[in-house]
Amino acid sequence: MSAWLLGAALALLAEPEAPYAGRELVVMVDEKSFESWSVLEQIARDFEAAHPGLVVRVIDQGGAVGQQDKSRFMLTGDLPLDVTRIDVTEFGAFHAQGALIDIDAHLRALPGFDEANYLDVLDGFRAADGHLFGLPSTFTPYVMYFNRDLLARAGLEPPQPNWTWDDLLAVARATTRDTDGDGRIDQWGISLTQWLQAVVPWIWQAGGDVLDPTLSRSTIGEPAALEALRFLRRLLHEERVASFDATFENQYSQGLFQAGRCAFYGPVGYWETYRFKYLTEFEWDVAPLPRGKHAATAIAMTGYVVPRTSREPALAAAFVAELSGPKYQYTLAEIGNGVPAWKAAATSESFLDPRRAPRSENVFLDVLPEARFLPSLANWRKIEALCQSELQGALLSETYDVAEAARRMQEKTDAFLAGEARRANLPLLPRFALEACFALAVLGALAAWIVRRSREPRRGFASDARGALTLLAPWAVGFLCLFVGPAAVSFALSFCAWSPLESIERVRFAGFENWFRLASDDTFHTSLVATATYAFASVPLGLALALWLAWLLRRESTLAVCVRTIVYLPAILSPVIVAATWRFLLDPDRGFVNHVLGLVGIAGPAWTRSEPWIVPSFVLMSLWSVGAQMLVFLAALQALDPTLEEAARVDGAGPWARFRHVVLPQLSPVLLFNLVLGLVGGFQIFAQAYVLTGGGPGDASRFLVLYLYETGFRHLDMGYASTLAWVLFAILGCFCWVLVKTSKNWVHYAARSRG
C-alpha cells in the first residue's frame, strides 16, 4: 500500500518534467558486435535523456543471416515497431505495400538535418515523389578483391583504376594454372560471384539493364545484357579462368580466394573486408570493377525505416537520424561494418585507416560516381528468386543456352510485374469477411460435432460424458481457435491477394488465380518433386534403419543402453543444429564425409552444392536422427511376448522367418504410426533446408514448406502461400487416408493372447 502511494506520488512529481512519460520507442537493429551494441545502447539512453519519460527498447533482429524476417512477422502481426532495419532491395516492396511511414517532413524538421551531410546514397530510400522514407546505416559498392602477392609472384601489376574486361581476362589467363602439376587447375584467375546483384554491374557495364525505367518490363533478354552474361560464361567455361565456388549460399564459408588460390574475387562488397580481417597469409586489396563499354557498379545498402505500426513517427524519425548520424556512423566505420553513409565519417581515418587492410580502401568511395542502386521501387527479392535458378544455370551449366535462359528470366519477371499491376486493381474483400470465415468454421465444426453426437446411441452415464467434456474443453478451445479457425482463414486467403506487410483491410479477392497458378509454377513443380522424393526416400529408409537398430539394441545390456543413448541424442537436437553440423560434415572440399570417402578411394560428390546430390544429402541427415522412431520400435519390441518367438523357433522358423512372420506383424500398428508421422514430418521438412541451403542449388532443395514460407514472408504473397499450404494439407490428407484405409490389410491389432 505504502509502496503504491510512494509510486503514485513519484509519478505525480515526475509528471511536469517527463513530457514523454508512458511513451515507448521499439527499435529493431541487426548488430553482431559488442562495440556497436554498446554504442547503440548509449544512443538509446542519450535519446531517452533528451526526451524525458520516453523508453527506448532496442531489440535484435536475430534470426536468419541477412534476412529481415522478424520485422516482417511483427508487421504482419500488427505488433508495435517504431524503427526497423531493412535492405535497400526490399524498400520497393515495403513502400508499395504501404508498410512504411513517410518520414520526410519529420526528418527535415530536425535541427541540422541536411542531405549534404551524407554521401550520395540517400536515393535508396527515396520514393518516386522525392520523399525520404529512411536513412542509410552503412552501404557498400561492389568492387573487386585481389591477391597482391599472387599477382606479384606472377610478375603482374595490380589493376589500374580504369582497367577493362580485356585486362581482367588477360590477368586471369596469366594466373590460372596447375601449380602442382597433377593435370588439374588449382589456381584460378577469378572466383566469380554469381547472384543477381553481383551480376547486374556487368550488365550495366555492357550498357544493358534488368528492368526498363518504368519498372514494368524486364530487359535482361536484350543484347547488352546478353553480352555481359556471355562474357561471364566465357570466363567460366570457354577460357576456364574462373572458379565456381562463390555462390550466394557459400558466401559464409571459406572460398578459394581466402585459400590464396585465386587472383581476383568479386564483384563483392565491403562485408568481405570485415570477414578478411584475420586473413594475413597474403596481402589482399580492392580495385574498382573492370569497365566494359561503361564504368558501373551496384550498391548494396541497409537502412532504417519507420514501419506503419509505429505509434511515434516523429520520434522514430528522430531516432533514425541518430542511427545515421555521426556518433553511430564513426563507430560502424571503426568496426569495419560497411562504408558509413555519413560523409565526414567515411572520409575520416575511422574508415580510411592506413594501418588496416585493404591498402586501397578509398576505392569504395572513388567508385561512387559510377555506382547505382537497383531500381529501389521494384520488389527485388521476388525478382531475384524468379531469376535465380535460370541465372545459375546460365552461368554454371556448360550446356545452357544463355539467350534462352535470359528469355525465360525475362518472361517470368514480366509475368510477375504484370500480375502485380493486375493485382493492384483487384476488388477489396469485404470488411470482416475473414473474421466471418473464422467464425463460420468454428461454429460449423461445433455443429458437426453436436449433430454427430446426437445421432450416436447414448451409452454409459451422462455424468461420464459431462466429465469427458470438461476434460476435453481446453483442447477443444485450442483446436477450434488455433487450428480450425485459422485454417479456414488460410483457405479463404488462398482465393485472395494479400501482402503480410499490408493491413488486413487491404486483402483483395483474386478468385481462382492462385490455384490456376499452381499449374504453371515451375518452382512449385520442382519443389513438389523434391519434397516427394525426400519423403519417399527418407521415410522407408528411416523406418528400416530405426527398426534394424531397435532390433539390434533390444536386449538390455550396458553396451545397448550406451549405443541407444548415442543413437537417440540427435533426435533431441534442434533441426537447426543438425543442419549446421551437417553443413560441416558434408562440405565438399573440407568435410568429414568426403574425407572418409577419400580415404577409401571414392571421390565424394559435391553434396549440398550439387543438384542431384542435394536431396540425398537431406535424406542422409534425416537418417542420422532416427532415434525417436527407434525408441518407439524398441518399446514395441520389448513389449512383445518372447514365448511367441520361442514357439516359432521350435516350429522351425529361422531368424528371418521369425522376424517376417512373427515379429513384424505384431509391430504393424507401430509401423503404421511411424509411417504416418514420418510421412507428415517428411513432407514438412523445412528447418534443415532453411539453414543449410536456403533452397539451392537452383530450386533443388526448395521443399514445399520452405517455398510457402518464402512465398508468404519473403515475397509477401500470402494468398499464394495459403494455396501452397492447402496443397500440402491435401497431399498429406490423401496419403494418410490411403494408409489408414489400406492398413486393414496389413496392420494387425489382434489382442495378445491372455497370459
Add this chain to the structure above:
Amino acid sequence: MATLELEHVTVRFGANVVLDDVSLSLADGEFVVLVGPSGCGKSTLLRVVAGLVRPERGTVRIAGRAVDELEPPERDLAMVFQNYALYPHKTVAQNLAFPLELRGLARDAIERRVRETAAGLGLGDLLERKPGALSGGQMQRVALGRALIREPKLFLFDEPLSNLDAKLRHEMRAEIARLVARTRITSLYVTHDQSEAMTLGHRIVVLERGRAVQAGAPLEVFARPRTSFVAGFIGSPPMNLIPGRVHAGTFAVGPLRVAVDAPRAADVEGRELVLGVRPHAVCILETTLQDSMGAADADGATAELEVAFVEALGTQTLVTFRLGEHELRASLDGDVRFRVGERRRISISRSGLHWFDQGSGLRIV
C-alpha cells in the same frame, strides 16, 4: 517316437544355479511329468531339451543321438506353452499350417493335415478365427494341434493347463492324456500341480531347487516319498510334517506320543526327526479309551486333540487339530460336523507314519 536322455545337465544364470547335475531318461513312448514348485528349474529343463537354453554342462540325447549342437527345429520336437503362444495375427488354420510351411510341405498336403488335425481336436469350425476370438480352452487346443500336426519325435509341455479354469483344466487334462496315449509320442510334461502329475504321467520326476530328488511311478512316489519335501509336495491335501525329537524311543509333540520302532530306536535316539502323516491316515476314534491317555500304542499312535478349524468340502471334511505349537490336519470322508474347540481322539496306524531326518530331509527307512 524316440527315447530322451539327459546326462548331468547343469544350467547357471549368473551365480544362480538353476539346474544342478540333473540326469533323466525317458523310454520310447513314455509320458514323464516333471513336477516341482515354481523356481525349481523345471521349465528351464524343458527349454534345455528344446534347445532354447544351452546348458553349461551335460548332454541331451534324443533317440540316442546327442543334440547339444542342434538348433531347436533340427531336434524335431514340438512344444506347448503355458500362454499358448499362438501367433495373434494368424488364423487358427494359419497357426496350424505355419510349422508345415516352414518345412516346405506342398500346399495341398498342408491343407489336408490342417483339416485332419483340426477335426481331431474339435476345431473344425474355428479354422478362420483369429486367436483373439477364441476361449482359453480353444486356444490351448490350437496350441496342441500346432504341436501334433508336425508328428514330432518328442512332445514338450510347459504347464499347458495352468492358465485354464479348474473345470477346463480337468477336461483338457483328460484330452492330453488321450492324445498322448493315442499318438504314443514320448512326452515330457512340466507342471507345478501335483494332481496333474499324479494323473497324467507314467512316471513323475520331482524337482527341488534344480535337483531331481525322486523319480518313479506316481503311486510309488506317493507311497514312499524319498524326502520330506517330496512328501509335502505330492498328495493333496499335503502331508502333515511335524518336527520333533526322540526321547527314550518316543517321539513326542504336544499330546501326541509315537513310539519309534525298537530296532531303530538306538539310531534315532536324541535325533531331530520329522514325522509325516497323510491327512487321510488320520482316523477319529468314536469311543474313548481310558487306558491310552496320550500314550503310544503298538500299532501307531492315538491322542486326544483340540479341533482348531473345520473346512467342509462336501464329499470330505478337512479338520485341523491343534498339536502343541503345530497342527495336524485330517481328511475325513463325508460331512463331519465338528465344532471348533471340541476335543476328539484320533489315531494313526503304523503304516501311516513316515519318518524323515530333520537336517537332510531324507526318509529314514
